[in-house]
Amino acid sequence: MQVRKAVFPVAGLGTRFLPATKAMPKEMLPVVDKPLIQYAVEEALNAGISEIIFVTGRSKQAIEDHFDHFCELEHTLMARSKDALLKEITLLVPESGTFIYTRQNEPLGLGHAIWCARKIVGNEPFAVLLADDLMKSEKPVLKQMIERFESLQSSLVCVEEVDPTATASYGILDADPPKDRITRVRGLVEKPAPAEAPSNLAIIGRYILTPEIFDILERKETGAGGEIQITDAMARLLATQPIYGYRYEGERFDCGTKVGFQMANLSYALDRTDLRDRLLSFLRGTLNVCG
Structure with a gap:
């Protein structure tokens, strides 16, 4: 099956970047002159995704506005012959129906945010992109993953080795040694203390998931932080189907931290x-x- 749809969980409050994010979504923070969310959306579209699903919350109107027409601005740029800028902002506007928005009414975790998109995704594999993880690569990282998914036809997570002292910030894999950048997952643990982590191989913000994950998320079982964790759901999914980790080609910037x-x-x-x-x-x- 093809991966045609991508889910973007963007309902978070962005508390790490207060006061900048008091009135602006953290996904709209600019890297040079382009917001984080635009980099992630462009990655998805360049990977062949045809349907973008935003799971939003309160105060996220700026994201919807960013990917819509701004007639006054467009007319001003046209009148001033700023053709390059006009082209750039009009290219942000997708064909009607390409971008779909749904609400996460309660902050119950990443797993819950993904579950909120279940009726839009339907019974097909789908991607999940976290805009906080900015991926810089020659070939879009999601495209790399989709190419591997085409042969594996199983859930696939993007992984990298992290500082062993930082495992409590990630979903961590217990996995076989990698072969051609692919590793088969034996187990997953959400935010383990360094002494309890099975490895330092961490899941980062790119996933391709099969629709069976929704049946597990439907149970709304909570884990670390009292939230519904996607890592816990994938650990349960392992009982019925294989999951793989993919060591991507490129560079990741953790834009969920000020240093990154x-x-x-x-x-x-x-x-x-x-x-x-x-x-x-x-x-x-x-x-x-x-x-």
Whole structure:
């Protein structure tokens, strides 16, 4: 079966970035001049996804507005002959029906947010993308995963090795040794203490899941933090079907943390010919003063 739909859980409050996120969704925080959510959506569309499903909450109207027409702005850009900018913002607007929005009315965890999309997804495999994890790669990471899914036809999670002291921040795998970037999962644990973690191989914010996961999430069983965890649901899914981990090609920036967010801005800014030289000059001067 093909992966045609992608779920974007965007109902979180973004408390790590207060006060910036008091009135603005954390997914709209810009890396250089593009919001995080746009990077993730572009990754999905470039991977062949044809239906984007946002699971939103209160105060997320800015996300809907970002992917819609802004007639006054478009007319102003047209009148000022700013054709490149006009093209860029009009390309953000999808064909009607491509983007679908549903609400998560209670903050009950990532597993619950995914469950909220069950009726839109239906009985087919689907992707989940967390915009906090900004993936920089030549080939979109989700496209890499979809290509592997086509042969595996089983749930697939994106993984990387993390600092062993940081396992309490991730879903952690107990898995076979990797072969050609694929590892078969033996078990999953949500946010284990370092002493209890089966490895330091962590799930990061890209998933391809089979629809059977919804039957497990339907039970609304809570785990770490009193929330409905997708990692726990996948651990139960292992009883009936295999799950694989995929070691992606590229670089990940954890934009759910302030340090990771600043690193992403630096990396993407240094890729820009209009910013690189001045930024490098500033960084060298700052490092000389600090050193």
